[in-house]
Amino acid sequence: MAEMTKITNEKLVEVNHISVTFGERKHKFVAVDDVSFDIYKGETFGLVGESGSGKTTIGRSIIRIHPVSQGEIKFHGQIISGNIDKELDRELTGKIQMIFQDPMASLNERAKVDYIVSEGLYSREHKMTEAERKEKVAKALQDVGLLPEFASRFPHEFSGGQRQRIGIARALIMEPEFIIADEPISALDVSIRAQVLNLLSDLQKKKGLTYLFIAHDLSVMRFIADRIAVIHKGKIVELAQTEKLFANPLHPYTKALLSAIPQPDPIAEKKKKLLIYDPSVHDYDKDLPSWMEIEPEHYIYANKREAEEYRKELKKKQDQKGV
Amino acid sequence: MSAEPILTVNNLNVKFNLRGKVLHAIRDISLTVYEGESLAIVGESGSGKSVFTKTFMGLLDANGYIESGDIIYKGTNLAKIKKEKEFIKIRGKEIAMVLQDPMTSLNPLKTIGSQIAEAIKMHQGLKGDALKAATIEILKDVGITEPERRYKQYPHEFSGGMRQRVVIAIAVACRPKILICDEPTTALDVTIQAQILKLLKDLKKKFDLTTIYITHDLGVVANVADRIAVMYAGDIVEIGKSEEIFYDPKHPYTWALLSSLPQLGIKGEDLYSIKGTPPNLFQPIKGDAFAPRNPLALKIDFIKRPPYFSVSGTHKARTWLLDERAPRVEPPEHIKMLKAQGGSYNG
CATH class of the missing domain: 3.40.50.300 (P-loop containing nucleotide triphosphate hydrolases)
Structure with missing residues (x-):
């Protein structure tokens, strides 16, 4: 549990009962439905x-791309959703940064790395000298393991892994506290994935960053996230510390996701039973579900009857361990 | 089959x-x-x-x-x-x-x-x-x-x-x-x-x-494959039955590929990653194509392309490590872990 020490109890981001809807009336679509969670300073929170x-919508509403239709988001205890004043907005632009999935699509093909990385600096209030800016670019490139000379090149001259590093450098140059990484390694080769994951955790240690790591791949999550929230159709169905979630998954959707992780083990794989999640197992007609803490630091979306079953399941597991 | x-x-x-x-x-x-x-x-x-x-x-x-x-x-x-x-x-x-x-x-x-x-x-x-x-x-x-x-x-x-x-x-x-x-x-x-x-x-x-x-x-592929061929720089460097590749891989590149799987990563430690980049195929390749990225490479790896060495009737790999004159090299920790998983399987 040594690595737990890096996480403080200070809440950096608080998401309180947010909903995000697209379209109006007849075409209304609820993308995020009454979601709440906190992200502590220094942790990696997996979604x-x-x-x-x-x-992705949740990530985007934290960085203020999508407005929330209900609820509020706080950063350092300060409300950042809805209408905020210009000064705060400007401050947030630097403090919260994003890394995107596809390094082929997220970099401007016609700009040099120098401009791509420092574009965010141009909108800053106090203008810096050209020399200062160049220095910052060089520093950011070095931080992500690229050579400062690369600044004069175009994105097409780089491999997928290097491009993703450029994307990370672009986020770092703003000196953020909080980075939203939206599927940052899904588009990369397995061997490159490892490099980028290592880089991200390295940067976290060095700069005390907090991450919201968005992915569909639980095997990657297990490796990088401190806590994981599982989301299904706009609702978070389960949230727990990574190891707890892997040891005691309770919600049937979490179980289905876990069963689908491919294992590098042919014998186990051939015996594996795939669980398929069927939302109709929930009987929410009378007994309404709510967001509850089923054991310390382990939250789940369930109704009373289900909660009872989950508790039994947990107890059974603990008894087995005891024997 | x-x-x-x-x-x-x-x-x-x-x-x-x-x-x-x-x-x-x-x-x-x-x-x-x-x-x-x-x-x-x-x-x-x-x-x-x-x-x-x-x-x-x-x-x-x-x-x-x-x-x-x-x-x-x-x-x-x-x-x-x-x-x-x-x-x-x-x-x-x-x-x-x-x-x-x-x-x-x-x-x-x-x-x-x-x-x-x-x-x-x-x-x-x-x-x-x-x-x-x-x-x-x-x-x-x-x-x-x-x-x-x-x-x-x-x-x-x-x-x-x-x-x-x-x-x-x-x-x-x-x-x-x-x-x-x-x-x-x-x-x-x-x-x-x-x-x-x-x-x-x-x-x-x-x-x-x-x-x-x-x-x-x-x-x-562990789920679907009977046999696995591992390719690197336009060549098959190792081929064998699925169990042989996962539980008893021989080529350093296969080791590297397996070790970098996040499934095998240990939290808080760096995930294994392959250093360097694949070779430039515009230029002729001398020796083993993976040698420049291989920390275990032998001298001969840079000089002569290794032939296939048979491990079993179904399993062969292109690496000088399998030559009888080569020094004995222990596979990395992750590979030993996989081997232990396949315990019941003797390759």
Whole structure:
């Protein structure tokens, strides 16, 4: 549990009962439905779900791309959702940064690395000298393991892994506290994935960054996240510390996701039973579900009857361990 | 698994002309694919795994060509076919392909039904009601519910996983002998990915297919592959039964690929990552292509290309480490862990 020490009890981001909807009236679509969670300073908070589950939308509403239709988001205890004054907005632009999935699509093909990395600095209030800016670019490139000379090149001259590093450098140059990484390694080769994951955790240690890590792949999550929230169709169904979630998954959707992780073990794989999540197992007609703490630091979306079953399941597991 | 070879590749060399330079994409590969087996070809982008299988169907880009070597399928040498016309007899009917991205491999302007029917009509010559019935049958086979209603829908009305099922339906509709799946699940969610792999396994049984999977993710193939070929820089560096590759790998590159899987990572520690970049295939490669990135490389690795060393009747690897004169090198920790997992299996 040594690595737990890096996490403080200070809440950096608080997401309180937010909903995000797209369209109006007849075409209304609820992408995020009454979601709450906190992200502590220094941790890596993982958000796992399938495409269309709303995981990216949550990330985007924290960085203020999508307005929330209900609820509020706080950063350092200060409300940042809805209308905020210009000064705060400007401050947040630097403090919260994002890393995108596809390094082929997220870099401007016609700009040099120098401009791509420092574009964010141009909008800063106090203008810096050209020399200062160049120095910052060089520093950011070095931080992500690239050579400062690369600043004069174009994105197409780089491999996928290097491009993702450029994307990370672009975020770092703003000196953020909080980085939203939206599927940062899904588009990369397995061997490059490892490099980028290592880089991200390295930067976290050095700069005390906090991450919201969005992905659909639980095997990557287990490696990088301190806590994981599982999201399904706009609702978070389970949230726990990573090891706890892997040891005692309770929600049937979490179980299905876990069963789908491919293992590098042919014998186990051939025996594996795939669980498929069927939302109709929930009987929410009379007994309404709510967001509850089923054991310390382990939250789940369930109704009373389900909660009882989950508790039994937990107890059974603990008894087995005791024997 | 029967031991009849269905496709035999001998000393294949493929090159590309690029901006006046020549890129040597496939460097003297020999491989036998057996009837009814499921073979996985694993490698990083640029290793040549897609180019290699494209030669089976005559789908190389215009600037690519087979310099030498044979691809023998049912007595025909596919490497020597020059006319498109002859390949049309092979494509789809004998060897079919499922591509990575189901978003781009379907025609957005045509209904799902008509796209599948087109393939059946061409290869089985069915018409009218019989054609429609056959199409609906195949939709059922790939696990699409309400096929009658779905028949009339367009690709945009389908989710990613469903679209991939349709692409698979088109591929198997022609009753091919060999099905090549090029990264069939990379663009899909984890749960869908597992379902598609299961579907491919079921179809393989039902239609007696020989399947070739192409992927960069070793984690995915443990479930589906009987045999695994690991490719690096246009060459197969190790090949063996799935259990042999996972529990007893011999090539340092296979070790590196396996070690970098996040499934094996330990939290708080760095994940194993391969240093450096793959070699430039515009230049001739001396010795073992992986040597410059291999911390365990021997002197000879930089001088002479290693031959294949047999590990068992089914398992061989191209690395000097297996030479009897080589020093004994312990595989990395992660590989030992995998070995322990396969405890009951003795390679």
